[in-house]
Amino acid sequence: xxxLLFVYLAFFAAGCTVKAVxxxxxxxxxxxxxxxxxxxxxxxxxxxxxxxSQGAR
Amino acid sequence: MxxxxxxxxxxxxxxxxxxxxxxxxxSYDLKEMTPAVQQALENRKARFAELEHLKREGLxxxxxxxxxxxxxxxxxxxxxxxxxxxxxxxxYEAIVEQNALGPAGYAEVQKVFAEVQRGKALPGExxxxxxxxxxxx
Numbered sequence: 255x256x257x258l259l260f261v262y263l264a265f266f267a268a269g270c271t272v273k274a275v276x277x278x279x280x281x282x283x284x285x286x287x288x289x290x291x292x293x294x295x296x297x298x299x300x301x302x303x304x305x306x307s308q309g310a311r
Numbered sequence: 312m313x314x315x316x317x318x319x320x321x322x323x324x325x326x327x328x329x330x331x332x333x334x335x336x337x338s339y340d341l342k343e344m345t346p347a348v349q350q351a352l353e354n355r356k357a358r359f360a361e362l363e364h365l366k367r368e369g370l371x372x373x374x375x376x377x378x379x380x381x382x383x384x385x386x387x388x389x390x391x392x393x394x395x396x397x398x399x400x401x402x403y404e405a406i407v408e409q410n411a412l413g414p415a416g417y418a419e420v421q422k423v424f425a426e427v428q429r430g431k432a433l434p435g436e437x438x439x440x441x442x443x444x445x446x447x448x
Contacts, residue, residue: 291339292419292423294339295339295406295419295420295423296423296426296427298339298340298341298406299420299423299424299426299427300427302341302352302402303424303427303428303431305352305356306352306355306356306359307359307431309352309356309359
């Protein structure tokens with residue numbers, strides 16, 4: 255039971271950790287790519303445009 | 312056996328938990344209704360009928376940028392287009408900023424709003440396709 259929980263926690267933590275290997279004195283630039291969920295964005299866009307059109311009537 | 316059952320139930324629970332979290336649709340709301348956004352929305356509501364009229368007349372079209380574009384020779388169309396685009400810009404920028412979407416996110420917001428505007432356009436109105444071509448819907 256404990257082993258299973260440990261494995262899940264390890265997987266979860268691994269997905270959220272950025273490991274930097276190299277010279278600690280050299281700055282490392284990490285370019286974060288933000289992935290936009292188009293479905294969520296579309297829902298927001300429809301909501302706003304509906305509000306504009308319905309609010310005008 | 313009891314312990315095995317408990318382990319199995321926990322495994323299924325955790326697996327579904329992680330999967331549903333990964334598959335959930337991210338929402339990008341206007342988290343804060345700033346005075347500027349509120350004003351832009353009110354302006355757009357007040358302008359909506361005039362904008363629709365100009366669209367039906369073929370003087371304004373929905374571009375693939377999420378903004379409107381002048382499609383005919385009309386001073387009214389020019390001023391309505393400028394005002395509408397200014398308000399849309401405020402709303403798009405607020406979505407990008409409040410959801411930390413970055414410069415790439417702004418392009419995505421424009422693309423999605425353009426798609427929604429094309430979908431909402433009435434038959435006969437000018438719309439620009441993603442290819443850049445202008446057509447009558």
